Amino acid sequence: xxxxxPSAVDTRAQVDSDLGIEKREFRLLEWMADRGIxxxxxxxVLVAALFIDGFASLANITDVFNRAAPxxxxxxxxxxxxxxxxxLDLSVVAQVATAAVVLIAVxxxxxxxxxxxxxxxxxxxxxxxxxxxxxxFKANAVIVTLSTTFIGLGILRWLTGGSIYFGPPExxxxxxxxxxxxxxxxxxxxxxxxTIALSLVLTRTNFxxxxxxxxxxxxxxxxxxxxxxxxVVGAFILSALGAMLGGFVLAAFSNTAxxxxxxxxxxxxxxxIIVGGTSVFGGKGSxxxxxxxxxxxxxxxxxxxxxxxxxxxxxxxxxxxxVAAVSVDSLARKAAVT
Amino acid sequence: xxxxxxxxxxxSKHFGAVQALYKVDFEVRPGEVMxxxxxxxxxxxxxxxGIAGIYPFDEGQILFEGxxxxxHGPKDSSDLGIEVVYQDLALADNLDVVANMFLGREKVQNGFVIDEANMERxxxxxxxxxxxxxxxxxxxxxxxxxxxxxxSVAVAKAVMWNSKVVILDEPTAALGVxxxxxxxxxxxxxxxxxxxxxIISHNLHDIFEVADRITSLRLGQTVDLFQTSEVTQQDVVHxxxxxxxxxxxxxxxxxxxx
Numbered sequence: 001x002x003x004x005x006p007s008a009v010d011t012r013a014q015v016d017s018d019l020g021i022e023k024r025e026f027r028l029l030e031w032m033a034d035r036g037i038x039x040x041x042x043x044x045v046l047v048a049a050l051f052i053d054g055f056a057s058l059a060n061i062t063d064v065f066n067r068a069a070p071x072x073x074x075x076x077x078x079x080x081x082x083x084x085x086x087x088l089d090l091s092v093v094a095q096v097a098t099a100a101v102v103l104i105a106v107x108x109x110x111x112x113x114x115x116x117x118x119x120x121x122x123x124x125x126x127x128x129x130x131x132x133x134x135x136x137f138k139a140n141a142v143i144v145t146l147s148t149t150f151i152g153l154g155i156l157r158w159l160t161g162g163s164i165y166f167g168p169p170e171x172x173x174x175x176x177x178x179x180x181x182x183x184x185x186x187x188x189x190x191x192x193x194x195t196i197a198l199s200l201v202l203t204r205t206n207f208x209x210x211x212x213x214x215x216x217x218x219x220x221x222x223x224x225x226x227x228x229x230x231x232v233v234g235a236f237i238l239s240a241l242g243a244m245l246g247g248f249v250l251a252a253f254s255n256t257a258x259x260x261x262x263x264x265x266x267x268x269x270x271x272x273i274i275v276g277g278t279s280v281f282g283g284k285g286s287x288x289x290x291x292x293x294x295x296x297x298x299x300x301x302x303x304x305x306x307x308x309x310x311x312x313x314x315x316x317x318x319x320x321x322x323v324a325a326v327s328v329d330s331l332a333r334k335a336a337v338t
Numbered sequence: 339x340x341x342x343x344x345x346x347x348x349x350s351k352h353f354g355a356v357q358a359l360y361k362v363d364f365e366v367r368p369g370e371v372m373x374x375x376x377x378x379x380x381x382x383x384x385x386x387x388g389i390a391g392i393y394p395f396d397e398g399q400i401l402f403e404g405x406x407x408x409x410h411g412p413k414d415s416s417d418l419g420i421e422v423v424y425q426d427l428a429l430a431d432n433l434d435v436v437a438n439m440f441l442g443r444e445k446v447q448n449g450f451v452i453d454e455a456n457m458e459r460x461x462x463x464x465x466x467x468x469x470x471x472x473x474x475x476x477x478x479x480x481x482x483x484x485x486x487x488x489x490s491v492a493v494a495k496a497v498m499w500n501s502k503v504v505i506l507d508e509p510t511a512a513l514g515v516x517x518x519x520x521x522x523x524x525x526x527x528x529x530x531x532x533x534x535x536x537i538i539s540h541n542l543h544d545i546f547e548v549a550d551r552i553t554s555l556r557l558g559q560t561v562d563l564f565q566t567s568e569v570t571q572q573d574v575v576h577x578x579x580x581x582x583x584x585x586x587x588x589x590x591x592x593x594x595x596x
Contacts, residue, residue: 205450213441216430223392223428224442225413283432 033332037277037289041296048303055306061183068298069187070096070250072291075269076195077242079290080202080235085215085282086134086141088270089236092243094152095126096262099247101156103173104165104257112172116248123244126152127237135232149266156259167255177252187249191291194245198238199287211235216283264315271318272297274325281333297321340367341404343534344389344420344503349398351384358384359558360585361398366503366534371525373545373566374538376555377578382538385555386505390422391415418503421496425507429488431481435473436461438480439495464498465490468527472520486517493524497533504528505536510544522548542571556581 048055074092081089099119106115126148133144167173179186202208210231214221222228246265251257276293278285297318304314342365351359359381366372376382388395391409400407402418409415415422429438436454439461445453461476470490473483480488489509496504506525510518525548528535539545545552546566554562554577561581564574 204452206444206446206452207450209437209444209452210442213430213433213437216432217428219426220428220430221441223390223412223422223424225411225416226442279432283430 029332029335032328037292041292044299052303052306058183064298064302065188066185066253068294069191070246071268072191072294073194074243074246074265075272075290075294076198076287077239078269079273079287080211080238082273082278083215083285084211084235089239090145090266091148093262093266094149095243096247096265097259098156099244100251100257103248103251104167119244123240127240131233131236135229160259164258173252174255195287195291202287207234271322279329280326343368345401347399349395351395357558362560366536368534369529369532370550371529371535371548373549373552375578380555381558419501420503421501422505423492423496429480434479435476435491464494468494485513486520489521503534507538554578559583
């Protein structure tokens with residue numbers, strides 16, 4: 001080949017300098033969408049430690065971890081659904097409550113292994129129903145999981161009559177919920193281990209790779225001969241297993257279970273995922289980011305609790321946080337295209 | 339002259355009441371660039387989608403290396419060694435060049451663990467083999483590439499799988515002059531490596547530059563098969579717009595007279 005033609009890199013550089021000012025303005029958004037969480041989380045923890053009375057105490061830190069763990073475990077599983085560009089899995093609300101009630105109620109009546117096995121089957125059923133409806137029938141994930149939440153909570157309330165189940169005052173469930181290693185409750189260690197495992201699944205395996213590529217461009221993935229339905233089913237099954245483990249941990253922490261105990265888990269988990277920097281448009285994100293997002297959301301909630309701001313304020317803050325995060329995500333994406 | 343590696347005999351396809359293809363014959367030989375031309379709605383895209391297994395044909399026969407084959411899905415055609423580079427390129431914007439080139443066929447160790455180093459090496463070798471030199475890094479995200487670079491990545495992806503037939507759908511439609519040059523050079527290199535190349539294009543200038551033969555479609559039928567060296571652009575334009583059709587739509591038997 002004689003004489004290399006002027007490469008495309010040259011033309012891009014030119015475009016960049018033409019739009020110099022605009023570009024620089026948008027870079028900030030891209031930076032926030034990409035790196036913001038590291039800075040914001042660090043800043044928030046520092047501010048809390050310095051200015052909020054009682055934040056830096058051992059008892060408070062343990063409490064933050066205890067409350068963060070169930071939501072975190074749900075969120076790292078749900079991250080796969082978000083990366084696959086299916087928005088979110090709202091049915092985690094029903095799944096967490098179901099797993100918690102099954103763990104306590106069935107282990108009271110029979111045994112813990114039986115309770116866990118039943119919860120596992122229920123989680124698989126949730127993952128399959130959601131995954132098949134979305135992946136095979138191409139139904140909208142928000143509507144499908146909203147509906148399965150309704151079905152799941154309906155069944156749970158019908159079977160339990162809305163009553164509260166208490167675990168035995170002593171036993172494996174209670175001791176799991178109370179054991180600590182330093183300031184770290186066991187539930188937090190479970191969260192970290194699951195995060196590492198799922199992070200490896202996302203970055204190192206065939207399946208994780210396909211979840212990302214499906215989320216990035218589902219048509220291209222389909223044309224490459226991938227069985228895309230199974231990618232979606234797999235993402236929803238991981239989300240369901242996360243919700244099951246989150247339910248176990250939640251039940252162990254309070255040693256009680258009731259169908260209404262997981263209210264708000266869907267949006268708290270979503271907040272953690274997108275504040276962490278995983279894009280709601282799919283294809284981009286990581287499980288480790290979700291862990292950081294969980295820390296951010298939990299510390300923010302804790303600061304509000306310590307400052308005497310009630311549940312209403314916390315809900316408003318989570319809502320505002322989601323709006324801000326998706327807006328930054330959206331603007332950064334638009335800026336990246338131009 | 340080599341025998342055709344891919345041959346379609348009398349293939350038809352209809353969508354509801356619309357007959358998109360009617361008894362189309364099409365062939366391509368190894369080491370040859372075959373252009374596929376026709377007006378909008380002539381059936382070019384339907385023909386390649388049939389070959390790619392996206393919309394399997396209703397009737398007719400596909401022969402690959404002289405043997406009849408059945409193509410029911412994208413997997414079937416890629417197993418045979420047929421790769422299609424789609425007009426919208428079918429690249430995943432958020433993934434890097436390597437990930438895109440291996441999309442759907444990732445190299446794995448122990449059954450499911452991605453072998454990144456191996457994938458990166460193969461991708462780089464393929465790009466170098468095609469003299470694609472404008473990429474700064476194979477770890478670049480595809481969203482940041484120019485149109486010509488994206489096209490090059492899509493073509494490299496297609497040839498990486500020891501493919502025998504590469505079909506390019508409008509590869510230069512969205513490109514500037516210099517980038518079109520890059521892609522046309524790339525097309526010629528593919529044919530030099532003894533691949534069979536099918537190129538769909540509206541740009542007769544590009545076609546006369548790279549194609550050895552030209553198949554012209556009109557209203558879902560094959561109207562002409564030219565040797566590029568024996569015709570002028572005028573002849574091809576005439577064929578595209580007013581070529582004689584063998585079959586009258588709605589009638590089964592062949593017309594006897596011109």
